[in-house]
Amino acid sequence: MIEVLIALIIMAIGLLGVAGLQTVSMQQTAAADSRSVAIMHTQTMAEYIRSIRGMPAAGEVEDWESQLKNDLGPGSTGSVEANGGNAAVISVQWVERMNRLDPGAGSAEGGESGEKEEVTGSFSLNVRYRE
Structure with a gap:
């Protein structure tokens, strides 16, 4: 009987x-x-500029x-700036809300604290074009 109880505990920890893996993924x-x-x-x-x-x-x-704001949310921004001669820099920034992982929350291994954390992502591309 004790073996069944131990097996259930191990299975519960595994589940x-x-x-947790599903949440992170x-x-x-x-x-x-x-x-x-x-x-x-x-x-x-970039293709439009070219x-x-x-x-x-x-x-x-x-x-x-x-x-861009419609697709990435109101916190996103985009810019197109001349970079001398026949070049431009295109930049995009956006904000994501992710659950904060807390090493001490939930279990011995840690887990989510339930708090949302704002993470800023950015991407820039240098474009050259022919006049």
Whole structure:
């Protein structure tokens, strides 16, 4: 009878570990999605700059940044700056909310503290174009 109880305890600990791994993997998937969207928007602007062979108008950058905010959230920003000659720098920043991992919370191994932490991601791309 004691063997069954020990087996159940070991299985319960294992299931808690699997649940923790699932939570972390969901957070990492969301973070990867945000990075992919930021890179996609940056590439879109880079291809536009190359196609018009120059810097975009202010209104075009505002439209691009508006779409960026729709896809990455209101805390995101984007900029397109001339970088001398035939070059530009495209930058995107966004904010992600992730559960804070606390080494002392929940179990002997640690776990989530329940608090949300804001993490800022950023991506920049240098673009050269021909006039």
